[in-house]
Amino acid sequence: MTDAMQFYISTLLIYLFIDIMGVLGLNLQFGVAGIINFAYIVFVGVGAYTAAVVSLGPDYPGNFQHYMFGASWPFPLPILAGGVAAGLLSLVVGVISLRRLRSDYQAMVMLVLSLIATLVASNATGLVNGPAGLATIPQPLYDQLGLNPLEYQWVYAGWCLFLTVLVFLFVRAITRSPLGRTLRAMRDNERAASAVGKNVTLLRLVIFVVGGVIAGISGAVFAEFIQAWSPGSWLYPETFVFLAAVLVGGAANNWGVILGTLLVPVGFLEATRFLPPIFYQGFIEAMQWVCVGLLILLFLWFRPNGIFPEKPGRFKPRATAQSRPAE
Amino acid sequence: MQQLIPAFGFGLITASILAIAAVGFTLQFSVTNILNLAYGDIMTACAFAAYLANHAGVNIWISLVVGALFGAVFSMLLNRLVYFGFVRRGTRLFGMIIVTIAVSLIIQNLLLAIFRPTFFTYEASQGPSYQLGSMVFTASQLAIMGIAVVAMVCVHLLLTQTQLGKAMRATATNPGLARSCGIPTDQVIDAAWLVSGALCGIAGVALVLNTATFSETTGAAFLVPIIASAVLGGIGQPYGAMLGALTIGIAGETAAALMSPAYKDVVAFVILIVVLLVRPQGILSEIAAAKEVAA
Numbered sequence: 001m002t003d004a005m006q007f008y009i010s011t012l013l014i015y016l017f018i019d020i021m022g023v024l025g026l027n028l029q030f031g032v033a034g035i036i037n038f039a040y041i042v043f044v045g046v047g048a049y050t051a052a053v054v055s056l057g058p059d060y061p062g063n064f065q066h067y068m069f070g071a072s073w074p075f076p077l078p079i080l081a082g083g084v085a086a087g088l089l090s091l092v093v094g095v096i097s098l099r100r101l102r103s104d105y106q107a108m109v110m111l112v113l114s115l116i117a118t119l120v121a122s123n124a125t126g127l128v129n130g131p132a133g134l135a136t137i138p139q140p141l142y143d144q145l146g147l148n149p150l151e152y153q154w155v156y157a158g159w160c161l162f163l164t165v166l167v168f169l170f171v172r173a174i175t176r177s178p179l180g181r182t183l184r185a186m187r188d189n190e191r192a193a194s195a196v197g198k199n200v201t202l203l204r205l206v207i208f209v210v211g212g213v214i215a216g217i218s219g220a221v222f223a224e225f226i227q228a229w230s231p232g233s234w235l236y237p238e239t240f241v242f243l244a245a246v247l248v249g250g251a252a253n254n255w256g257v258i259l260g261t262l263l264v265p266v267g268f269l270e271a272t273r274f275l276p277p278i279f280y281q282g283f284i285e286a287m288q289w290v291c292v293g294l295l296i297l298l299f300l301w302f303r304p305n306g307i308f309p310e311k312p313g314r315f316k317p318r319a320t321a322q323s324r325p326a327e
Numbered sequence: 328m329q330q331l332i333p334a335f336g337f338g339l340i341t342a343s344i345l346a347i348a349a350v351g352f353t354l355q356f357s358v359t360n361i362l363n364l365a366y367g368d369i370m371t372a373c374a375f376a377a378y379l380a381n382h383a384g385v386n387i388w389i390s391l392v393v394g395a396l397f398g399a400v401f402s403m404l405l406n407r408l409v410y411f412g413f414v415r416r417g418t419r420l421f422g423m424i425i426v427t428i429a430v431s432l433i434i435q436n437l438l439l440a441i442f443r444p445t446f447f448t449y450e451a452s453q454g455p456s457y458q459l460g461s462m463v464f465t466a467s468q469l470a471i472m473g474i475a476v477v478a479m480v481c482v483h484l485l486l487t488q489t490q491l492g493k494a495m496r497a498t499a500t501n502p503g504l505a506r507s508c509g510i511p512t513d514q515v516i517d518a519a520w521l522v523s524g525a526l527c528g529i530a531g532v533a534l535v536l537n538t539a540t541f542s543e544t545t546g547a548a549f550l551v552p553i554i555a556s557a558v559l560g561g562i563g564q565p566y567g568a569m570l571g572a573l574t575i576g577i578a579g580e581t582a583a584a585l586m587s588p589a590y591k592d593v594v595a596f597v598i599l600i601v602v603l604l605v606r607p608q609g610i611l612s613e614i615a616a617a618k619e620v621a622a
Contacts, residue, residue: 036421038428096600101607103421104362105562109603111364111428112551116596123589237432243425286440293432300413300422300429 003150010153012270017160018222019265023245023257024171025214030243031251031310032175033207034187035098036107038239039114040215045121045234046089047082047216048223049128052137054078055224065129075140079220086216087209094208098201114236122231133230140224156225163221167214172254174210183207184252237289241265244292247299250306259307264295334584335577336462341552342576343475344533348549349556349568350482351526355402357499357563358519361410361423365431366553369405369524370531370546372434373398377532378447387451388470391532398528403520405430411516431547438543446540471533478529482565485522495519499563548592552579555595559602561609570610574598 001009022044029035055078058070073081097109122131142152174180186193186200194200223229241264249260268291275284299306348370355363363369377394381387413426454466464472486492494515497505506512534549535541556575560567575598579591602609 034421036424096604099603099607101603103419104424105607107421107424108362108364108554109599112554112596112599115548115551116593119589119592123587240428240432247425280443282444283440286436289436290433290440293429293436296425296429297409297433300418300426301416304418304422 006150007153010150010157012266013157014153014160014225015270016261016266017157017164018218018225019242019245020164020258020261021160021167021218021221022215023242023249023261023265024167024254025211025218026239026242027246027251027254027257028171028174028214029207029211031246031253031257032180032187033183033204034103035204035208035211036103036110037208037211038107038110038236039093039117040211040242041234041236041238042114042117043086043090043212043215044219044222044238045117045229045231047086047219048229048233049121049134049219050085050216051078051082051220052134052223052229053128054081055138055140056134056136065132065134066126067128067134068126078140078224079217082220082223083213083217086219087213090209090212091205094205094212098204098208111236114239118231118235128229131231133228133233134223135228137223137227137229139227160221160225163217167217168254168258171214174207175252175254179203237292240296241269241292244296244299246306247296247304248306250308250310252310253306253308256306256308256310264292268295330584331581332461333463334580336459336464337583338577338580340464340468340471340537340576341580342573343472344530344537345552345556345576346475346569346572347478347526347533348530348553349560349572350479350565351523351530352553353557353560353563353565353568354482354495354519354523354526356557357565358495359406359410359516360420361406361414361427362562363410364424364427364550365405365434366527367546367548367550368431368434368438369398369402369527370534370549371438371541371543372401372546373528373531374535374541374545375438375442375447376528377535378449381449381451387449387467387536390449391474391529391536394532395525395528398526398531399521399524402524402527403517406516406520435543435547442543444542446542448540449535451536467536471537474529474533478526479569482522482526486565491515491518551592551599552576552595555599555602558599558609564609567610 022040026037026040029037029040053067053069054071054073056067056070057072059065059067093113097106097113101109121128124130128134139152139156145152145155147155182193182198183203186198186203190200219234245260245264246257247260248264249258250256269288272284272288277284348366352363352366355361355366373394376397377387377390380393381390385393409430410423410426413423418426451467453468454470456463456465457469484492486496494505494510494512495518497508497510498512498515498519502512505515531546535545538545552575556571557568558571559574560569560571575595578598579594582594583591
C-alpha cells in the first residue's frame with residue numbers, strides 16, 4: 001500500500017473512531033434517556049477548545065492568536081480537561097434547561113444555545129481567538145515518541161480505538177444497569193417513572209452530564225489530531241449529522257449507532273468527497289446537507305426505530321388488565 | 328444618551344419586523360401544537376421569491392405581496408404534505424421537532440444549491456429620509472413600521488371579530504372539543520398555516536429590505552430573536568409575541584449601540600434564559616399552560 005493510501009485510511013479510521021465516541025454519547029442522551037440535545041456539538045466544541053488552550057502554552061503579547069487559560073499540560077491531561085470542561089458546561093446548561101419543560105420546548109432552547117455559542121466564540125476574540133480559531137495545537141507525545149508522521153498516524157488510530165472501546169464499554173454498562181432501565185422507563189413514560197419514585201429531573205441531569213463529558217473527550221481527541229479548531233468546525237447542523245447516525249442505526253442500540261456512524265458521517269460524507277466537482281464550488285456540500293435532512297425524514301417516516309431497533313427488554317411485562325401501550 | 332435615541336429608533340424597526348415574524352411563529356404553535364424550527368428558512372425562501380419577482384421588473388411593494396403569497400401557500404403545503412403526515416402517524420412531540428429541523432436543513436441548503444453562495448439585494452430605493460427628533464428613518468423603514476402596525480391590527484381583528492378567528496382560538500385551546508362542536512378543524516388549521524405563512528413571508532421580505540443584503544442563512548439567523556420574543560410573551564399568545572417583539576427589538580438595538588452589534592442576539596438569548604428560569608410559560612401564559620410546555 002502506498003504511503004498516501006495508508007495516510008488516507010488511517011485518517012478515515014481516526015475520524016470513524018472519534019465519530020463513534022461522539023455518537024455513543026448522543027445516543028445515551030437521546031436514544032436511552034430521550035433528551036433531545038440540539039446543542040450536542042457545542043459540548044464537543046468546548047472539549048476541543050479546552051484541550052487546545054491547555055496544551056498550546058501560555059498566551060503572550062505578539063502571539064498570532066489569543067486565548068484564555070493558556071498552559072502546556074502533559075498528555076493525557078488536556079483530554080481529561082476537555083471532558084471535565086464539557087461536563088461542567090453540561091451541568092450548567094442542564095440545570096437551566098432540563099427542568100420540567102415540554103420535550104420540544106427544551107429542544108428549541110438547545111438549538112438557540114447552539115446558535116448563540118457560535119456567535120459568542122466568533123465575536124469574543126480574546127476567548128478562543130474569534131472566527132479564525134486556534135491553530136498549531138500540538139499533537140500529544142509527538143516529540144517524545146520520535147515516530148515518522150505515518151507511524152504516528154497509526155499509533156493515534158490505535159489510541160482512538162482504545163478510547164472508543166472504553167467509551168463503548170462504559171456506555172454499554174450504563175444501558176444494561178438498573179440506571180439504564182430507569183432511564184428507558186423515564187423516556188417511555190415520564191409520569192409513570194416519577195410515580196414509582198424516580199427523580200426524573202436528577203436522572204436527566206446525570207445522563208446529560210455523562211453525555212457531555214463523552215462529547216468533550218471526543219472533541220479533545222479530534223482537535224489534538226487535526227491541530228486546529230474554529231467556530232466553523234462546530235456549527236449547529238453538525239449535531240444533526242450525529243442525530244442522523246443515531247436515527248439511521250437505531251436509537252438506544254449501541255451496535256446500531258456504530259453502524260449508523262459508519263453509514264452517515266463516515267460512509268456517506270466521505271464517499272461523496274470523490275464525486276467530481278459539478279456546477280460550482282460548494283454545490284456538493286449543500287446537497288450533502290439536503291441529503292442529511294432527507295435521510296432523517298425518510299427514516300422517521302419509514303423506519304422510525306432505525307436499521308437495528310432497540311432490543312426489547314429481556315423480561316416480558318406481564319399482561320394485565322391495566323396494561324396500556326406507552327403514551 | 329445621544330446614542331440611545333437613534334438606537335431606540337432602530338429598535339422600533341427591528342421590533343416591527345420581529346412582531347410580524349413572532350406572531351406568525353406563535354400562531355402556528357398555538358393552532359397546530361408544532362414548534363416550527365424551519366420558520367426562519369421559510370422566511371428566507373419568501374425573500375428569494377420576492378427577489379425573483381423584483382428582478383423580473385416588479386415593484387418592491389408588489390414583490391412583498393408575492394413573498395407573502397408564496398409564504399402562505401408554501402407553509403400550508405408544508406403542513407399538509409409533511410408535518411401533518413407525521414402527526415397522523417403518531418410521531419411524538421420530540422419527533423416533530425426533529426422533523427421541522429430536518430425540513431429547515433433541506434430548505435436552507437436547497438436555496439444555497441439553487442442560488443449559489445453569494446449575497447443578494449433588492450432593486451429598491453430606500454426613499455427620502457425623515458427626521459423625527461434625533462431619530463432618522465428612511466421612507467421604506469417607515470413603510471415597514473406601517474405594515475407591521477396594519478398586520479397586527481388585522482391579526483387582532485381576525486382573532487376577535489371573525490368566525491375563522493374564533494374557530495382558530497377554539498382549536499388552539501382544545502382541538503377535540505372544537506371538533507365536536509362542529510368546527511372543521513382541518514380547514515381551520517390550513518387557514519392558520521396560510522395566515523401565519525403570509526406573516527412569515529412579509530417578515531422575510533421586510534427583514535431583507537431593512538438589512539439591504541441577504542443570503543441563504545438570513546432567516547435562520549433571525550430565528551433566535553423570534554423564538555425569544557414568542558417565549559417571552561408566552562408561546563402561543565399573539566399579543567404576548569407582539570409585546571415580546573417590542574421588548575427584544577428595543578433591548579437588542581440598545582445593547583448593539585452600547586456594546587457591539589454582534590451582541591444583539593446575545594441579549595435576546597439572555598432574556599430567553601431569564602424567562603425560562605423565572606416564568607417558563609411566559610408573560611401571558613394561558614395557552615402555554617394549557618399545552619403543558621412547563622410544569
